[in-house]
Amino acid sequence: MSKSFIEQVHYIRIPVKDLERSAQWYRDVLGLQLVNLTEELAVIKVNEGPFLLILIPTEDETFAHFTINHEQEFSIGFTSPELSKFHQHLMGNRVKVDDIKEENGHAFFHFYDPDGNKFQAHW
Structure with missing residues (x-):
C-alpha cells in the first residue's frame, strides 16, 4: 500500500x-x-x-502510560522550546517532575498530572 x-x-x-x-x-x-x-x-x-x-x-486504577520491566514509561511526549522554564513552572506549581536529563544532545524530563499519568517534555 x-x-x-x-x-x-x-x-x-x-x-x-x-x-x-x-x-x-x-x-x-x-x-x-x-x-x-x-x-x-x-x-x-x-x-x-x-x-x-x-x-x-474513571474509578479504575489505570494510566495513560505503560510499564516495561515494572518501570513506568510515558506514552505522550510534548515539545517545549523553553524546557528549563517549563520545568521551573511545573515545580512552582507543585507538579511531580523529574530532573532534566540530556542524552546525545536531546534534553528532556518526565512529569505527572494529578492522576499520576506520566508524560515527557523534550527539546
Missing part, C-alpha cells in the same frame, strides 16, 4: 479520577485550551493544531 488512509492523529484519551480538577490543571498549569467540559469528558486543545487530549473520568 503506497498511501495511508490515515491523515493524522486527532486525539488521545487520558484517564482521570476527577474530571473537573484535571481539566482545570491541564488548562491552568499546562496552559492548554479547555474546549469543552461535560460529565463524560473534557476536550483539551493543544495550541493551534488539530491535536486534542480527551480526559475521560
Whole structure:
C-alpha cells in the first residue's frame, strides 16, 4: 500500500479520577485550551493544531502510560522550546517532575498530572 488512509492523529484519551480538577490543571498549569467540559469528558486543545487530549473520568486504577520491566514509561511526549522554564513552572506549581536529563544532545524530563499519568517534555 503506497498511501495511508490515515491523515493524522486527532486525539488521545487520558484517564482521570476527577474530571473537573484535571481539566482545570491541564488548562491552568499546562496552559492548554479547555474546549469543552461535560460529565463524560473534557476536550483539551493543544495550541493551534488539530491535536486534542480527551480526559475521560474513571474509578479504575489505570494510566495513560505503560510499564516495561515494572518501570513506568510515558506514552505522550510534548515539545517545549523553553524546557528549563517549563520545568521551573511545573515545580512552582507543585507538579511531580523529574530532573532534566540530556542524552546525545536531546534534553528532556518526565512529569505527572494529578492522576499520576506520566508524560515527557523534550527539546
